[in-house]
Amino acid sequence: MVNEHRNLCVVGDDDQAIYRWRGADVRNIQYFKRDFPDALVVKLEQNYRSTQRILRAANAVISKAQQREGKTLFTRNSEGAPIELLPCEDEREEARHIAHGVKSTLARGVPAKEIAVFYRIHAQSRPLEDAMRAANIPYMIYGGMRFYERAEVKDILAYLRMVLNPNDDVSLLRVVNTPARKIGKTTLDRVTTHATARQTSIWKLLATGDLPEDVGAAARKALTGFYLLVGEIRREAAAMLDRPAEVGSLVFQKTGYARMLEDNKDVENETRHENIQELLGSMHEYAQEADEPTLSGYLERVTLNEETPEGEDSPKVSMMTVHSAKGLEFRAVFIAAMEDGMFPYKGTELGSDPEEMEEERRLAYVAITRAREQLTVSFTRFRQIFGQTRINPPSRFLLEIPPDVLSGKVPRRHFGEGSTPARESGNTWGSGGGGGGGGYRVERDPVPSRAREPELPVVNDGPVLVRDNPAVGWQRGMRVRHMKFGTGTVKTVLTGAELKVEVYFPNLGATKTLLAEYLQLLG
Numbered sequence: 001m002v003n004e005h006r007n008l009c010v011v012g013d014d015d016q017a018i019y020r021w022r023g024a025d026v027r028n029i030q031y032f033k034r035d036f037p038d039a040l041v042v043k044l045e046q047n048y049r050s051t052q053r054i055l056r057a058a059n060a061v062i063s064k065a066q067q068r069e070g071k072t073l074f075t076r077n078s079e080g081a082p083i084e085l086l087p088c089e090d091e092r093e094e095a096r097h098i099a100h101g102v103k104s105t106l107a108r109g110v111p112a113k114e115i116a117v118f119y120r121i122h123a124q125s126r127p128l129e130d131a132m133r134a135a136n137i138p139y140m141i142y143g144g145m146r147f148y149e150r151a152e153v154k155d156i157l158a159y160l161r162m163v164l165n166p167n168d169d170v171s172l173l174r175v176v177n178t179p180a181r182k183i184g185k186t187t188l189d190r191v192t193t194h195a196t197a198r199q200t201s202i203w204k205l206l207a208t209g210d211l212p213e214d215v216g217a218a219a220r221k222a223l224t225g226f227y228l229l230v231g232e233i234r235r236e237a238a239a240m241l242d243r244p245a246e247v248g249s250l251v252f253q254k255t256g257y258a259r260m261l262e263d264n265k266d267v268e269n270e271t272r273h274e275n276i277q278e279l280l281g282s283m284h285e286y287a288q289e290a291d292e293p294t295l296s297g298y299l300e301r302v303t304l305n306e307e308t309p310e311g312e313d314s315p316k317v318s319m320m321t322v323h324s325a326k327g328l329e330f331r332a333v334f335i336a337a338m339e340d341g342m343f344p345y346k347g348t349e350l351g352s353d354p355e356e357m358e359e360e361r362r363l364a365y366v367a368i369t370r371a372r373e374q375l376t377v378s379f380t381r382f383r384q385i386f387g388q389t390r391i392n393p394p395s396r397f398l399l400e401i402p403p404d405v406l407s408g409k410v411p412r413r414h415f416g417e418g419s420t421p422a423r424e425s426g427n428t429w430g431s432g433g434g435g436g437g438g439g440y441r442v443e444r445d446p447v448p449s450r451a452r453e454p455e456l457p458v459v460n461d462g463p464v465l466v467r468d469n470p471a472v473g474w475q476r477g478m479r480v481r482h483m484k485f486g487t488g489t490v491k492t493v494l495t496g497a498e499l500k501v502e503v504y505f506p507n508l509g510a511t512k513t514l515l516a517e518y519l520q521l522l523g
Helices: 052-062 091-107 122-134 151-164 169-175 185-198 202-208 217-240 244-254 257-263 267-289 295-306 354-368
Strands: 084-088 115-119 139-141 317-321 330-335 371-380 383-385 388-390 479-482 486-494 500-505 510-515
Touching: 052 354, 052 371, 084 091, 091 115, 091 122, 091 330, 091 371, 091 383, 115 122, 122 139, 122 267, 122 295, 122 317, 151 169, 151 217, 151 244, 151 257, 151 267, 151 295, 169 185, 169 202, 185 202, 185 217, 202 217, 217 244, 244 257, 244 267, 244 295, 257 267, 267 295, 267 383, 330 354, 479 500, 486 510
Parallel strands: 084 371, 115 317, 115 330, 139 317, 330 371
Antiparallel strands: 383 388, 479 486, 486 500, 500 510
16 A cells, blocks of 8 residues: 555554454554654644643553653643542442542532543442442443443343242243243244233243244243243242342353353453352342342342433433543543552453553553543452452552652552551541541541441452551450451450450351451441
């Protein structure tokens, strides 16, 4: 194309190349000058969007990239407000604080369409959506579906509804051929018409074998197999209806849904798997909160979450993955889960793949530069994701940002086992703006909240977190957390050379005698 006239113009930004997983190759930009040595390179380095602080943060992160065309963006915009750090106890507190921040931003007169909440992967949206609904903040998922509207989530919920009520024809028709069982639309139309004529449910037709004569032998066999499968699941689930997450896991495995996703490990199926794991995590959360958890109670809660009362045309806050945010800009941006293991995603694994880490760095650069005036980044001490509780340190990218553009200091590590954290002035962990709990905290406005107490198995993607406890103030009835045993209640305080306490852990159904220094007070 260019051999004769050498007439070619290409526009690109290697700092924003974030689609490697789709087959894009940043080397097309990086090697352009090598391939066309006589090309004139014009660097567009003036930024007209962001404040100076936001731009300095972005430059600091991207400057660490190993291979890039050297450039430094500058702006004539104002210095702007510091980037707000939002350390939280867990993902639910994080979601509440982000919703509170969004509401405060709206109250300052920033339109909803100028506010965005970013997250690294789709599965992270669920607690954020819950918090937005609880705060009555209209929102939209840009470039995707709301959590409870995603096909794989609706599929598992349909199976769960059938566990309680197999005569639910809507749920049955949704999943009777998911995973595929060679039951076609024509067959289902005939069966549905037959059930309507008989004034009965499809399930009862399957139970009696009273199917239309024009349903072939193969389809009959497949329908019978589905009936037997659901019947078996219902029998097994009958003994665990007070443990919704276990029923959900049973459905996920027994129906073949898990195998279906495993057999085709593409990016889309990985996302579907993550969403289902997040759904199972929401069931566990419900069980921890409810006085008497039941599967029916969980499904009732989900039904409320599925309702979207705001009008289609009403202004909405945008929620999206960072990939979806490319090319967009907002006056106020909130970036959730800036932790190693979340952003960069699966950080410990990425360390062995420099190209993956480079792409994560570019993704962070894209996220930061979407903000014009206000940028808030959050990270948590504990994060429940995919049915596990993780302990991740704050993102390595945050540590690279100049301190003078931040509202506080970024903690460099979590507490090591049996160690005392190095305190940093004015910067401690904890929830809201209240007291209690050792660690790091950036002071901010208090938000009324009920702290969640994750009791799932802990996955240590970073150092073990242990509270530095003075041997004073321990009382019967205190709530505590242990890294191995989860959350429990102090039953007895023992005297002696070392402070020990007896703690009852409901998830174990047992009492343990432990050194107090290995426990974290929950308040």
